Each structure stands twice: as C-alpha cells, then as structure tokens.
Amino acid sequence: MIAASAQRTIHNPQIGDVVTFLTTTQESGGAYEWVEVRLQPGGGTPLHYHTTFEEEFEALDGRLSLDCDGRTLLLTPGQKAVAPLGSKHRFYNQEKTEIVFRVKVLPARSFEKFLRMQYGLARDGRTGANSMPKSMLELAVVIRMGESYLIGPPVWLQKGMFGLLYRIARWRGVERRLLALYCTETAGKEGAGERYAGIS
Incomplete structure (x- = not known):
C-alpha cells in the first residue's frame, strides 16, 4: 500500500x-x-x-x-x-x-505503483532511451505493475518470459526495493547514489 x-x-x-x-x-x-x-x-x-x-x-x-x-x-x-x-x-x-x-x-490495479516506479527509475538514470528500465529484473517488476502487453509477441510468451523474470526479481528483493524507493512517503528524498550503492 x-x-x-x-x-x-x-x-x-x-x-x-x-x-x-x-x-x-x-x-x-x-x-x-x-x-x-x-x-x-x-x-x-x-x-x-x-x-x-x-x-x-x-x-x-x-x-x-x-x-x-x-x-x-x-x-x-x-x-x-x-x-x-x-x-x-x-x-x-x-x-x-x-x-x-x-x-x-x-478497476484499480497497481497502475500507481507502475508510474511511480517508472518515473522514479527515470529520475535515477536507470532507464534507456525508450524510458523503460535498463535492468531486466526491474523491467519485469514494472511490467507486472502496469499489466501492459505489446502488440506482436503472443501474450502467453510475454507472460511466461516476464513472469519468470518477475519471480526472480521477487526472490532477489528487487520488487521490495523498488516499492521502498518509489512507493513510500520517503520516496525520492535520498540521492540516487545512496539508494543504489552496491546494487547492480
């Protein structure tokens, strides 16, 4: 929440x-x-x-x-x-x-989290030219929150690939970190260097 x-x-x-x-x-x-x-x-x-x-x-x-x-x-x-x-x-x-x-x-999903994460990662220089996260694990979390699928690849393939990456991201604490960084009342108050110290 x-x-x-x-x-x-x-x-x-x-x-x-x-x-x-x-x-x-x-x-x-x-x-x-x-x-x-x-x-x-x-x-x-x-x-x-x-x-x-x-x-x-x-x-x-x-x-x-x-x-x-x-x-x-x-x-x-x-x-x-x-x-x-x-x-x-x-x-x-x-x-x-x-x-x-x-x-x-x-109905309401997790769109607010999706936007806060995507914009927060952009502020911290962690998105590419297409404004999407450079890290595949961070991308998987953002896609999960936004529940958006691109035209072309079948949905089962997109869900399968990003679903696996999302499970890895959860296991490695990536989702928990993104929620803490961008979806709390203290989000954005530290510098990017401090937030990402020691994180690849």
Missing part, C-alpha cells in the same frame, strides 16, 4: 511528462485510479493492450490523439473516449505544445 502522504505529482525528467494522482486505489476503495497527465510534444505510448482493466481518457487542454482497435480519435477539451479491456490502443501528442488530459483506470 502506498503511503497517503506520498507525493501526488511526479515528473519524468527523461521525457518531460508530469503525472498527478487525483484519486488513488486506496482512496477509491479499489474501484479506480485517476490521474492527470501533462504530455510533451511527440510523447505517448506504443500500441499495447491490458487484460485486466480499461482506461477512460478525457482531454483537458490541447488535442489528445488516441488509436484504439484500428480507429484514430482526436479528443478536444471536454471529449472522452474509452479503451476497453483487451483493446489495442495507444495515446500520443501530435501538437507542438504540451497537452493535458486525464485517465481513469477501472
């Missing part, structure tokens, strides 16, 4: 995005997670899908591009769209300026 006093706004210095947690899993009683995103020009996600939750998008400032099951939507402020469970989707910013939108994840 993430501490109630944890920072509500997090920043990814590698890609410039900012996420604010409006309603957390704990606050909604597990019903949903709701975040506000400030997405930079050219930013977005690759085409992917989820097998345990759906996402509801709402544009607030600027136009949000959303591909969903072969359709491309351009959401203007006030417009909403849903990426249903299992749908192949991605969101991105085609504008020349930052855009702002909200995403509601239903």
Whole structure:
C-alpha cells in the first residue's frame, strides 16, 4: 500500500511528462485510479493492450490523439473516449505544445505503483532511451505493475518470459526495493547514489 502522504505529482525528467494522482486505489476503495497527465510534444505510448482493466481518457487542454482497435480519435477539451479491456490502443501528442488530459483506470490495479516506479527509475538514470528500465529484473517488476502487453509477441510468451523474470526479481528483493524507493512517503528524498550503492 502506498503511503497517503506520498507525493501526488511526479515528473519524468527523461521525457518531460508530469503525472498527478487525483484519486488513488486506496482512496477509491479499489474501484479506480485517476490521474492527470501533462504530455510533451511527440510523447505517448506504443500500441499495447491490458487484460485486466480499461482506461477512460478525457482531454483537458490541447488535442489528445488516441488509436484504439484500428480507429484514430482526436479528443478536444471536454471529449472522452474509452479503451476497453483487451483493446489495442495507444495515446500520443501530435501538437507542438504540451497537452493535458486525464485517465481513469477501472478497476484499480497497481497502475500507481507502475508510474511511480517508472518515473522514479527515470529520475535515477536507470532507464534507456525508450524510458523503460535498463535492468531486466526491474523491467519485469514494472511490467507486472502496469499489466501492459505489446502488440506482436503472443501474450502467453510475454507472460511466461516476464513472469519468470518477475519471480526472480521477487526472490532477489528487487520488487521490495523498488516499492521502498518509489512507493513510500520517503520516496525520492535520498540521492540516487545512496539508494543504489552496491546494487547492480
């Protein structure tokens, strides 16, 4: 469980995005997670899908591009769209300026942990050019939290490969360390060097 006093706004210095947690899993009683995103020009996600939750998008400032099951939507402020469970989707910013939108994840899973870990690792210089963790064990934990699957490799292969890596990560204490570093009220208060001293 993430501490109630944890920072509500997090920043990814590698890609410039900012996420604010409006309603957390704990606050909604597990019903949903709701975040506000400030997405930079050219930013977005690759085409992917989820097998345990759906996402509801709402544009607030600027136009949000959303591909969903072969359709491309351009959401203007006030417009909403849903990426249903299992749908192949991605969101991105085609504008020349930052855009702002909200995403509601239903039901609540561990999406908050996923974002806190991914952004925290980026702040600590532990992600690559694609903003994903360089360490395969840290990547396995992040993927487990985000429950996202890429288009292409069959889901059974992705679940099998990353499931094995996740079990190794748990056994080696990687998940416990990431939760302690990024999902507690003291997250981000030490320097990266101190946090990762002696850790490969």
